[in-house]
Amino acid sequence: MTDHSAKPSEEAGPSCRPQPVTRPPRSDRVERAYAILEGVRAEVVGRDREVREILAAMLAHRHVLLEGPPGTSKSTIVRAVARSMEMPFHFVEGSIELSPAKLLGHFNPAKVLQDNYRQDYFEMGPLTLAMQEGGVLYLEEFNRMSSEAANLLITPMEEGLINIPRYGLVTAAADFTIICSQNPYDDVGTLQVSRAFLDRVVRIRMNYQSEDEEAEIVRLRTCSEDESLIRTAVRITRLTREAEEIKIGASVRAAIDIVTVLENLMLLSDGNVGEEDLADACKMALTSKIWPAETLNATPEEIVERMIDRARSQLAGDFYLGAESKKKVTS
Numbered sequence: 001m002t003d004h005s006a007k008p009s010e011e012a013g014p015s016c017r018p019q020p021v022t023r024p025p026r027s028d029r030v031e032r033a034y035a036i037l038e039g040v041r042a043e044v045v046g047r048d049r050e051v052r053e054i055l056a057a058m059l060a061h062r063h064v065l066l067e068g069p070p071g072t073s074k075s076t077i078v079r080a081v082a083r084s085m086e087m088p089f090h091f092v093e094g095s096i097e098l099s100p101a102k103l104l105g106h107f108n109p110a111k112v113l114q115d116n117y118r119q120d121y122f123e124m125g126p127l128t129l130a131m132q133e134g135g136v137l138y139l140e141e142f143n144r145m146s147s148e149a150a151n152l153l154i155t156p157m158e159e160g161l162i163n164i165p166r167y168g169l170v171t172a173a174a175d176f177t178i179i180c181s182q183n184p185y186d187d188v189g190t191l192q193v194s195r196a197f198l199d200r201v202v203r204i205r206m207n208y209q210s211e212d213e214e215a216e217i218v219r220l221r222t223c224s225e226d227e228s229l230i231r232t233a234v235r236i237t238r239l240t241r242e243a244e245e246i247k248i249g250a251s252v253r254a255a256i257d258i259v260t261v262l263e264n265l266m267l268l269s270d271g272n273v274g275e276e277d278l279a280d281a282c283k284m285a286l287t288s289k290i291w292p293a294e295t296l297n298a299t300p301e302e303i304v305e306r307m308i309d310r311a312r313s314q315l316a317g318d319f320y321l322g323a324e325s326k327k328k329v330t331s
């Protein structure tokens with residue numbers, strides 16, 4: 001990663017000088033790039049291209065902005081990359097209440113009152129900890145932060161330094177990386193991400209995964225072995241993304257919820273679940289996640305019923321009919 005301990009003036013060489021020459025030698029971690037990739041693959045379904053892009057950006061000493069709808073594996077990948085690279089990981093949920101002090105840290109007020117402002121009374125926040133440890137600071141829903149908190153990141157990103165009044169200078173260790181994520185649909189309570197920030201990151205787009213990969217994610221997360229239920233839940237969820245009745249559809253989280261809720265309904269009803277229970281599970285999983293089109297005169301429940309009908313006609317014999325009817329067929 002960037003040698004942030006270098007003073008800015010030392011970095012400014014002749015402009016034609018090839019970049020790699022000005023970089024510090026690769027750390028052992030970087031040499032293990034392929035092992036890292038394998039480590040991430042063990043935790044993440046698919047996403048080969050995106051994982052390579054994130055690793056490539058990190059190996060090139062860049063900070064990263066991941067842009068994609070909710071549920072498109074942004075957090076999962078970042079955690080897996082940090083774990084696989086054996087980097088300390090600090091997670092921060094972006095919100096308007098996230099003050100610069102929460103990111104930076106603060107002096108322990110009791111100790112300061114008793115004594116004085118001493119460096120060892122300073123309790124580091126996620127930003128300063130990640131800088132000191134050379135870790136990953138992951139800022140989810142970055143664009144929900146106040147511009148005051150967002151602007152605080154610019155100097156650590158650019159110079160690897162931050163000056164804290166009464167504490168002094170915090171210098172970033174070599175591998176310090178900021179990864180931010182944002183949801184492109186988010187327009188309520190978000191800030192227009194500043195040019196200064198965008199200029200200092202590389203941006204990676206995350207779209208929804210293929211139907212087969214989504215089925216694999218549901219298998220992994222629910223441990224269900226009911227293929228027909230998994231396929232049906234995934235198809236119904238995917239249909240919400242293309243339906244004209246829906247402005248913003250649901251992510252694979254909804255399919256995971258449908259399968260989990262239905263399997264637990266099954267547990268509570270001696271294994272007897274039918275199509276009605278599937279409809280209930282779908283409504284529980286989907287009505288909170290979809291964003292119906294404004295002009296439509298239908299309730300979220302009615303829209304979900306339409307999605308179920310569409311999936312039934314598309315999947316035909318593969319559509320989930322419930323455990324009860326399966327028993328009838330096999331007996």
Ligand SMILES: Nc1ncnc2c1ncn2[C@@H]1O[C@H](COP(=O)(O)OP(=O)(O)O)[C@@H](O)[C@H]1O
Pocket residue numbers: 043044045046047068069070071072073074075076077217220221252253
């Ligand atoms: N490619 C994937 N591999 C494994 N799990 C995934 C994948 N995509 C999504 N998931 C699962 O779906 C859910 C949502 O993923 P998450 O990473 O939290 O999405 P995001 O951070 O983009 O909102 C989590 O339960 C996660 O484990």
Ligand SMILES: [Mg+2]
Pocket residue numbers: 071074075076140
């Ligand atoms: Mg997330």
